[in-house]
Amino acid sequence: MSDGRSSAASSGESLLFLTDEQLRQGIEAMFFAYRGFTADPDRILSDMAYGRAHHRAVHFINRAPGTTVNNLLNILGVTKQSLNRVLRTLIADGLVESRVGRLDKRERHLHLTEDGRVLEGRLSDAQRARMRAAFRDAGPEAVSGFRTVLEAMMDSEMRRAYTKLKENGV
Amino acid sequence: MSDGRSSAASSGESLLFLTDEQLRQGIEAMFFAYRGFTADPDRILSDMAYGRAHHRAVHFINRAPGTTVNNLLNILGVTKQSLNRVLRTLIADGLVESRVGRLDKRERHLHLTEDGRVLEGRLSDAQRARMRAAFRDAGPEAVSGFRTVLEAMMDSEMRRAYTKLKENGV
């Protein structure tokens, strides 16, 4: 490993897209693109007392209304203490509602309030606008490849969460 | 905006890949994939007293040896104070060397030491391994699309930095 083209020429096919140089470009592309990906919502949030963590919570509550705290925890991959801090402010500010479960009263089911939906809309409009521009510039073929690679890059646990959300939302 | 398929049917072509649902899937794919993208180096780093910020610094110093602090600042997109803290520990631990500029003594030129190169190698081997697996699973066509979309998603300033690094490194 280390330099050059570790994996190339390991088969008869052209595996030049697997050289260390290509991989490093992929890594750097991922780094720079993620910055763009979060930039627009971050700008909106910094005007309020909120951060990226609030955005994520609001996004997934909107995506799966009625989700339990535990479920959200698994999706976000943070500790309950960390999530709780965020959730507490969102509830106090009237953006999120926490309803005691009917079937299992230990659970709390999370919903966005009207205000919460407004914020969610502002944030995802901004984020979608950039994604839309990128998709349009790149074209449908590229978008398909984009998604294929991203899925392959996920941990299997996350891929399951992602797939579940995807199927849920058609 | 808001629901359904805002941008579809705006032309004769099939623009179904620009529906809000498709965009949201792209957003979520980006979120989950980025977690995988950073997971392996993060594991290595958490055993030491380092974090993701150290990884980024080490990566780009390795990528552009002799770079100045200011240049690194622009690439990383953080404040100089934030970078300085990270740099200070790396220098104290003997992973990075800071040489006073000969031409302009205000500048510091950054280089990895032998130890620094070892750490960099460990981190990028781990990150490349995942990227390589994802690329291989997805195939060259998908990889090309992946990169196209990511480039389109960057801020123009970041795209310039990315392109410059890319050309530098062939």
Add this chain to the structure above:
DNA sequence: CTTGGAATGTCAACAAGGCTGACTTAAAGT
């Protein structure tokens, strides 16, 4: 040559948001 401004880098202090650990409360299961 000197002096003021701009550039570069450093130190200090603060905030957000991760984390662990210990604990409570309420409800469910067994």
Add this chain to the structure above:
DNA sequence: ACTTTAAGTCAGCCTTGTTGACATTCCAAG
């Protein structure tokens, strides 16, 4: 009755962002 599970809380830590104040160096105008 006892144990387990879901949720929440409090305390304290770490990383990594931020601003503000400051030192050093360079350069250009007077």
